[in-house]
Amino acid sequence: MDPQRYPLNPVRSYTPGLATLDQYLAMCKTVGLERTVQVNASVYGFDNRPTLDVIAALGQHRARGVAGIPLTGSQSDLETLHAGGIRGVRVSTSVKGYGGTDAIGALAARVRPLGWHVQIHLASADELVGLEDTLLRTPVPLVIDHMGSVRGGQGVSNAGFQVLLRLLRERDDCWCKLSSWYRRSDAAAPGFDDMVAPIRALIETRQDRLVFGTNWPHPDLFPPSRMPNDGQLVDQFCDWLADPALLQRILVDNPARLYGFDD
Numbered sequence: 001m002d003p004q005r006y007p008l009n010p011v012r013s014y015t016p017g018l019a020t021l022d023q024y025l026a027m028c029k030t031v032g033l034e035r036t037v038q039v040n041a042s043v044y045g046f047d048n049r050p051t052l053d054v055i056a057a058l059g060q061h062r063a064r065g066v067a068g069i070p071l072t073g074s075q076s077d078l079e080t081l082h083a084g085g086i087r088g089v090r091v092s093t094s095v096k097g098y099g100g101t102d103a104i105g106a107l108a109a110r111v112r113p114l115g116w117h118v119q120i121h122l123a124s125a126d127e128l129v130g131l132e133d134t135l136l137r138t139p140v141p142l143v144i145d146h147m148g149s150v151r152g153g154q155g156v157s158n159a160g161f162q163v164l165l166r167l168l169r170e171r172d173d174c175w176c177k178l179s180s181w182y183r184r185s186d187a188a189a190p191g192f193d194d195m196v197a198p199i200r201a202l203i204e205t206r207q208d209r210l211v212f213g214t215n216w217p218h219p220d221l222f223p224p225s226r227m228p229n230d231g232q233l234v235d236q237f238c239d240w241l242a243d244p245a246l247l248q249r250i251l252v253d254n255p256a257r258l259y260g261f262d263d
Contacts, residue, residue, distance in 0.1 A: 001018075001021075001050045002018075003018075006050045007047075008044065009045035009047070009096075009097055011045070012042060012095075012097055013042065013043075013095040013096045013097070013220065014095070014219065014220035015043070016041065016220070019216075021054060023217075024054075027214070027216055030230070030231055031214075031234040032234075033214075034062060035062050035255065035256075036062065036063050037063070037213075037259055038050075038051045038055060038065045039051075039065070040065065040068050041219065042068065042092060042095040042096060042097030044097070045068055045098055046068050048067045048068065048069075051065040052065065052084040052086070055084060055086075064085050064261070065084070065087065065088075066087065066090050066143075067089055067090070068090055068098030069098070069107065069110065070099075071099070071106045071107065071110075078110065079114070082114050082116075087117070087258075088116050088143060089111050089119065090118075090119040090120075090121060090145075091103050091104060091107065091120055092120075092121035093121070093123045093127060094121050094122060094123040094149070095121070101122075101131055104120070104134060104135075104138055105134070105138070109139075112139055112140050115140075116140065116141075117140055117142060117143050117175070118141075118142055118143070119142075119144075119145055120145060121145040121149075122146075123149065125149045125151070125154060125160030126158070126159065126160045127160065128159075128160035128163040128167075135163075136167070142174045143177065144174070144177065145177050145180075146177060146180040147161075147176060147177070147178060147179070147181065147184065147195075147198055147199070148160060148176065149184065150198050151184050151186055152181075152184060152186045152187055152192070152194025152198070153186035153194060155198070156198055156201045161201075164176065168202070169206065174209060175210070175211060175258055176206075176209060177212070178199060178210055178211070178212050178250065179215050180213070180215045181195035181198075181199065182228055183218075190232060192236070196240060199240060203246070207246060207250065208249065210249075210250050210254060211254050212237065214234070216230055
């Protein structure tokens with residue numbers, strides 16, 4: 001997005017390259033995505049205009065958003081975001097910009113009247129061990145980013161990943177994103193074979209609470225010469241899942257329910 005129109009947060013973990021809406025739509029057309037969910041990047045902090053403007057450009061029949069919001073503020077501010085298509089708030093211990101997991105309780109209280117979820121982006125799956133009790137008690141739906149940030153080398157036996165599986169079993173309103181396996185893998189590209197077992201474990205545990213994410217434009221990871229090929233990543237995901245009914249559920253039905261497209 002144009003940094004002149006959308007200034008970057010001075011407190012940020014990285015400085016992204018330019019990625020335009022036209023480029024994003026070209027990627028979506030290439031891989032066959034008709035509905036999209038925009039997660040307001042941490043580099044914009046609490047300025048959600050980039051996300052709101054994309055939703056407005058695409059229309060809410062095909063776009064929703066996840067925001068960064070402060071711990072305090074007016075309810076009318078949140079209602080404005082909701083009217084603009086926002087359906088969740090993100091916290092992160094991986095990047096600076098909009099607060100970490102210590103903000104979950106306060107943010108949950110703010111967004112509960114709107115029916116939003118809290119999206120949790122972790123630096124490491126190990127953090128889930130200390131968060132388990134908090135996440136079991138959080139009174140709004142949860143979305144766990146990037147398969148809980150488990151690394152391929154950690155595998156399904158990792159204690160944090162086991163917490164994620166328990167959360168999915170014990171909470172009917174806990175969701176998990178199947179995304180960013182390419183950056184969590186400790187195996188060589190393009191196979192990323194060590195991520196197959198975690199993905200299968202999640203499918204076996206709660207396939208009705210899984211959604212897919214491209215993570216485009218893959219910020220803070222690759223120089224342009226090494227940018228992942230989104231077509232290959234989507235093909236790989238479809239090959240791993242194989243079953244058309246399962247793909248329909250994870251790519252279409254589940255996100256429609258979570259983000260309110262059916263509304």
